[in-house]
Amino acid sequence: MIMEAIGLIKSYGEGSATVKALDNVTLQIEDGEFVAIMGPSGSGKSTLLHLMGGLDSITSGQVKVNGRDITTLKEAELARFRRKEIGFIFQSYNLVSVLTAEENVALPLLMDGCKESVMRENVGKAINLVGLDGRSHHRPSQLSGGEQQRVAIARAIVNNPSIILADEPTGNLDSVNAEEIMDLLSNLRNKSGQAIVMVTHDPKMAAYADRIIFLKDGRIIDEERLGGKIDQKKLVSKLKGSTN
Amino acid sequence: MLSINRLSARQLLVRKGRTILTGLAIMLGVASIFSLLIIATSATMTLERYGRANFGFADLQVVPDPAADPKQVAKDVASLTNIEGVAFERQWMQRGDLDGQRFEFHIKGIESKNAVASRLYSLSSGHLPKRDGEVALSATFAQVRGYQIGRIFTLPLKSGAKKLKITGLINDGPSINSVIAGVYVDMPFINKFGPKNTAWNPSSIQVVLKKGESQRSIASRIEKMHGVALVITADEALADIRRSMASTRSMFSMFGAVALVVGMTLIYTAFGITAAEREREFGLLKAIGANSRWARRLVYREAIILGLLYSAIGLLLGLCLSFAFMWIMNTGEPGNIDVTALSITSEDAIISFLAGIGATLFSVFLPARKIGKIHPLAAIRPQPKSEQSISKTRWAGLLIIIAGITMLFKFSIANNSTNMAAMAFAAVFIIYLGVAIFTPLIIGPLFNLLDWLSLKRVGAAGKLASKNLSAQSLRSSRMVTSILVGISFVFLVAFFGESAASIGHQILKEQAKYDLAITSEDEGTLPFVSKELLRKVKGLKEAELVTSIRLDKVKVTKLDVQGREMKMDKGFNKRLEQNLFTPGINAVDPKLYPKLSSLFFPKGVDGNRVWRQLHGKYVLANRNWAQTLRLKPGDRVRLVGKGGKSEEFEILALCDTFLVGTRHWEVGSLFISQENAKKYLNLNEDSDMLVKLKKGSDKAVAIAKIKQLIKGTQLEVKTHKQIADMVDKLMAEPMLFPSLTFNIAVLASLLGLINTIAIGVLERRREIGLIKAIGGTRGQVRLTIALEAVLTSLAGTIFGVLIGTGIAVILFKSISAANDIKPTFFYFPVIVTSFPLMATVALFVMVIIVSIIGALIPVRLANKITPVEALRFE
Structure with a gap:
């Protein structure tokens, strides 16, 4: 098991105005597993992803990555944890506009104080893996949405993290590009064996996962193991169920 | 609503x-x-x-020739019709301490018996001093110090304190908060205790005209009389003050x-x-x-x-600020710019x-136009932004810079005085305009270069900072430009100051062959060194070499400049004319003087030969003085000494000097041998001494012995260091105003830098959040922002120093090229340009410290950004 969330609670506000974004969520992510989290807007999907990635503070509960409780980490340790163990992919790519594709990918290594030769090698590999050779010196504004998301993926994998957290990675893309990105993520998982946790609305994209977790009102309401078979109808009906 | x-x-x-x-x-x-x-x-x-x-109630002030008998001149003037009365006044300035505070006493000897004299002074109470031992004081000075009529006022003279009975108070202008005090005594007092050498304190003859007479027409008549050096009318004097202050005012406005x-x-x-x-x-x-x-x-x-x-x-x-300025000016010694009340x-x-308000509205013109063009769709989705491209038309900035430099070089030398300063300022502003247009073209590549360098050294923070700065090259260059303008002005002042100070020190160093100077710091109070005193100082066992210098004023009556008669501009400032044509002359011993002190000769002039030849009918001329009058070596001047004795001399060589004491450079306009001074000009009173001590002798003991010898005289003994300190002090004051103002400009530009970086942080919230989300530490974010601040201000400082140096050198060359006149920084000839290394280091340190402190605000803003914010925008 690469990651474990135990009794996660995240609430905002105080007293009677308290809103529970996550309510006692417990889940495990296995090594190399591809998990999709689905649920309606406001169900707590993104909040769960933030807590798993150590981006936000937990009201109560634990998140363990490789057996280490990240809720006890101090800010600098958390930053190091995110740099080493987690690869983030966002819906709107979140690339640094002033850096080229290559430099965006190099950013986590640079922050880690990596040697230039190692950095060049790793960045080259990551860019090659996402199929962006020849576009590496372009700025984000000179790349298409699909290409930008490939850069974001390359950045997420460049440090060879244990787990990749993706928040609606295809949300801003057309269907052709979306499928390409999902194929890419899937292939990467198959090649490097990294676990992927992906938040998505789209059953087609969720179908790439090994397991789907359904969230509603901050709670896990269902879980589906796909086992390599894709039953979209079932997925859609489950999703509808969680939406209703 | x-x-x-x-x-x-x-x-x-x-x-x-x-x-x-x-x-x-x-x-x-x-x-x-x-x-x-x-x-x-x-x-x-x-x-x-x-x-x-x-002026009091006088209409005219007549300054007699140094060579003439002032009493006779007064008599001649009084004999004219149209004149109601004539009063004779001798002024003497001396500094002294009262209860630990230093004052500049303007001691005026007046003839109270003269009916006109009593009408010249506006008495607020009492009467003018009628006999020796009586005094009338400035009413405001008396009020501040609590002096009353009938009480005793102790005047701290160098020769010992003098007790005087206060008989009257005179409304003679301002002295509140001031260090200047008017002291009116009867003429016998001045004759008894005042300076022996009247050439330095030309008696002034106050003239009251009959009603209805024109000041100027009578003045012109008096000017033609024998023994009259200068006639100033009351109206002209005030107009002169206003005119000279108008240029100061313009200059100050330009600083602002x-x-x-x-x-x-x-x-x-x-x-x-x-x-x-x-x-x-x-x-x-x-x-x-x-x-x-x-x-x-x-x-x-x-x-x-x-x-x-x-x-x-x-x-x-x-x-x-103006209260602060006034406080600074009124602290310590009386300064060049006197302000008694705001x-x-x-x-x-x-x-x-x-x-x-105008500057604010003007500054928002372009941003307002940009805002006017924002598309309504921007409300729904961010409008696509093209890559920030720098227009190639910005190369035109280079042409504007070249035009500014040409203007600075060509036009500034074609005009004189005030016009020149205004043209130089205009040219400098044109250069800055060109720099502002051109800078974006080099800022991008510059920060890209830094990026390349920092990638290896400072890591992620360096990379992000330099990338942000190069990507936002228009904004960065605006910041760099605003900083460089302030810095270059600070530097310009520092450069000229340093160049002037360096020559002052260089000359002092050259003169430092002596250990002690026996002189007086008071302007116009030339002490008298008796033969007896000279002999006693020479007789000190600590003294190895002693020489005396004879300082006096002569009149230059005839100037044959390469066969042409020199004609002065009619509108030329009369006081300046007076100084130029009655220059100070130094009678020195050509054998001893070079061993104790030396002059600064231009390259190619053999100093030893010059000293040997000075026994002949030659003079050495201060380069600044000579060049102002367009005089060159080989030209002949007729000098008029005491009692009208005159002789023609040839200018042997030009030299630069800074004399002992605080006397202005006009004092050392000419050098002549003591022998010739006595023989041809009737100048035989020594005024200063230079002493070289024997090796291993105790300087303190020598000083103590000399102090004992000069007790009761106007003389003071000074070490070389004390004189060097005085030079520094003299240099500091003129630089105070521009330095303060330009430092304020630098401060303003650094504030702007903080503002811009803070806004940049707010603009990049998402990006900063992202950096943190993917593992960037707080420290890395902090360093990125601090580096942006420091790199921008450093770029501004480097460019500012370069441009400041460039402008200073061009100004120097341009002024030097014009009529061979070297620029002066107040009393100091700027012969060589000298890079102000210490000031530059101080400037860099200040800029780095202020920008780091300033970056704290944006850093705080950045610290508050949580990684979640990177995702909240999803």
Whole structure:
């Protein structure tokens, strides 16, 4: 098991105005597993992803990555944890506009104080893996949405993290590009064996996962193991169920 | 209900931090202009009051020739018709301490028996001193010090304190907060205790005309009389003061304008960023029906509110600054610019206030236009932005720089005095305009270069900082330009100051062959070194070499400059003319003097040969004096000494010198052998001594012995270091105003830098959040922002120093090229340009410290950004 969330609670506000974004969520992510989290807007999907990635503070509960409780980490340790163990992919790519594709990918290594030769090698590999050779010196504004998301993926994998957290990675893309990105993520998982946790609305994209977790009102309401078979109808009906 | 004003005010309130930082730029600009105008006006008023007090009720002041008998001149003038009366006055200035405070006493010997004399002085009470031992004091000075009629006033003279009975108080102009005190004594007192050498204190003859007589026409008649050097009418004296102060006022206004221009760059940058940041908001306003004009109006309203508020605060700060300036000026020794009380005029306040509002409105013109063009769709989605490209037309900036340099070099030398300063300033501003246009072309590559360098050294923070700066090259270059303007002006002043000080020190170093100088620091109070005293000092067992110098004034009556008669411009400042044509002469021993002190000869002149030849009918001329009169070696001058004795001499060589004491360079305009001075000019009174001590002798003991010998005289003994310190002090004061003002400009530009970086942080919240999300530490984010601040200010400082050096060198060359006159920095000839290394280091340290401190605000903002924010925008 690469990651474990135990009794996660995240609430905002105080007293009677308290809103529970996550309510006692417990889940495990296995090594190399591809998990999709689905649920309606406001169900707590993104909040769960933030807590798993150590981006936000937990009201109560634990998140363990490789057996280490990240809720006890101090800010600098958390930053190091995110740099080493987690690869983030966002819906709107979140690339640094002033850096080229290559430099965006190099950013986590640079922050880690990596040697230039190692950095060049790793960045080259990551860019090659996402199929962006020849576009590496372009700025984000000179790349298409699909290409930008490939850069974001390359950045997420460049440090060879244990787990990749993706928040609606295809949300801003057309269907052709979306499928390409999902194929890419899937292939990467198959090649490097990294676990992927992906938040998505789209059953087609969720179908790439090994397991789907359904969230509603901050709670896990269902879980589906796909086992390599894709039953979209079932997925859609489950999703509808969680939406209703 | 909501109004456009309320909306504008609310926008400013919502962005408090930025509003304050932008406002500070306006405030500092207005404060600089206002305080400098106050000081200029106050100095003019003070001088006018002194001028009026100096004239009293007289219509004319006649200055006799140093060679003539002043009493005879007074008699001749009095014999003219149209004249009601003539009074004789001898003034003598001396510094002394009263209860630990240093005062400059203007001791005036008056003839109280003369009926006109009593009418010349405006007595507030009592009567003029009628006999030796009586004194009348300035009414304001007496009031401040608590002196009353009938009491005893102790005048601290060098020769010992003198007790005088106060008989009257005279309204002679200002002395509140001042260190200048008017002391009126009867003529016998001056004859008894005053300076022996009257050439330095030319008696002035006050003339009262009959009613209805024209001052100028009578003055012209008197000017033609024998023994008259100069006639000044009361009106001309006041006009002279106003004219000379007008250029000071223009110069001060220009200093203030520099601060305001820097402020304008910042206001422009701040509003430019506002336009980018509030694109969505303005898009929304457009979407719901606002037109471009309305959007622009909103921005102008914000600018007006900001301008009104901060210009008003700027006026208050300006008042405080001028009080501070006055306090600095009135602390310690009397200075070059005397301000006894601040004159705060509504005119100065209105000019400064309008300058602040005008500058603000002018600065927002382009941002407002940009805001007017925002598309309504910006309300719904961010508008696609093309890559920030730098237009190739910016190369035109280079042409503008070249035009500015040409103007600086060519036109500044074609004009003289005030025009030259104005043209030089205009040329400098043209250069800055070119720099502002051109800088974006080099800023991008510069920061890219830094990026390449920092990638290996500073890591992620260095990379991000340099990338951010190069990507935003327009914004970065605006910041760099605003900093470089302030810095280059600070540097320009430092450069000239350093060059002048270096020559002062260089000459002093050359002169430092002596260990002690026996002299007097008081201007115009030449002491008398008797043969007996000289013999006693020579007889000291510690003394190895002793020489005396004879300082006196001569009149230059005939100037044959390469066969041409020298003609002075009619409008030439009369006092300057007086100084030029009655220069100070130094009679020295050509054998001993070079062993104790030396002059600074131009390259190619053999000093030893010059000293050997000085026994002949030659003089050495101070280069500055000679060049002002267009005199060259080989030219002949006729000198008139005491009692009208005169002789023609040839200028053997030009030299540079800085004399002992604080006497102005005019004092050392000519050097002649003591032998010739006595033989041809009847000058035989020595005034200064230079002493070289024997090796291993105790300097303290020698000083003590000399002090004992000179007790009761006007003389003082000074070490070489004391004189060098005096040079530094003299250099510091003229540099005070420009330095302070330009430092304010630098401060304003650094404030703008903080503002810009803070806004940049707010703009990049998402990016900073992302950096943190993917593992960037707080420290890395902090370092990125601090580096942005430091790199920008360092770039501004480097360019500022380079441009400041360039302008200083061009100015130096241009002034030098004009009529062979070397520039002077107040009393110091700037012969060599000298790079102010220490000032540069101090400037860099200051800039780095201030930018790091300044970066704390944006760093705090960045610290508050949590990684979740990177995702909250999803």
